[in-house]
Amino acid sequence: MDYQIKQMIGDEETHRYVLASRCTRPLVVIGVNPSTANEKHPDPTVRKVMGFAELNSYDGFVMLNLYAQRSTNFKGVHNKRDEILHQNNLDAIKEFFKTYNDLDVLVAWGNLIYKRNYLLDCFRDIANILQEKGRKISWKQIGELTKSGQPRHPLYARYDFGLKNFDIDSYL
Template sequence: MTETWIYERTADNSARFVLGTVGVNPLVCVGVNPSTAAPGDPDRTVSKVMGFAARNGFDSWVMLNLYPQRATDPKGMHLVHDPQLQADNERHIADLIGGRQLTIVAAWGELIRSRPYLPQMLEGIASVTDASGCDWVSIGDLLKSGHPRHPSRARYAWPLQSFDVASYLA
């Protein structure tokens, strides 16, 4: 069976909004920012997301990010966010969700602290997912700092468990 890919990015590929596969019941993961992954060429994070989706009964997966700018290291992200990139990211996320009640994995780890604007990006995404009644989960227990685990550092044996994004943002 051939997978049908979802790949939404800017024309110059400097930002990626959505990467995943088409299905009825996707596991949707929200990381910090996209790195090098592309259709048929997953990086370590995307490979782990694919594994969590397959092991937890999802028929597909989607990778989203708090900020869509491509950077192999979050330290390479804009120092000040680009409001147009934020708006485009939220529009792509709203289109993907399309009113469906999906499972969203909080998967940014400590990296959310790498730029001061990232919590604001999460607020915008949370409002989009709240409008559809999406269920937020984390991989295993939260880190000691209270942040959800990054998938590349998670074990498949750890369960997906409820994550209260509103309390996290408060």
């Protein structure tokens, strides 16, 4: 799969809301927070997402995150949620997906969700937006959940784990 970005919503330094490749059948991925991927270069997580997408017959990806703050080290992510940043993330996601009817959504944040007490609420908000207007969502996870019950982060998962259905109702 070539790295051809159709749209990046955000900036190079502080935040990224959406990173979308040119495609007709994307795998939508919800990670924890963006690192360095931009319109020109993927980061290791996005490279791994591209591999999972290609191996599962998607022709591209849309990368979202629970929290839009860019940080190469999770220790740098805000301890307290920035409400404006969070609302801007939700608004960008809502606007981006307004013309989509059906989505395959891979949840992929690993145990990092435990590192900030606001991240589960961020997921609830994003899930509610994606499920608006009767949109049909096929929720996916990589392999089995972690021992602590979280969907695996793609960077730390082998391709042979495959994609499995994710039970969002039990999770939330």
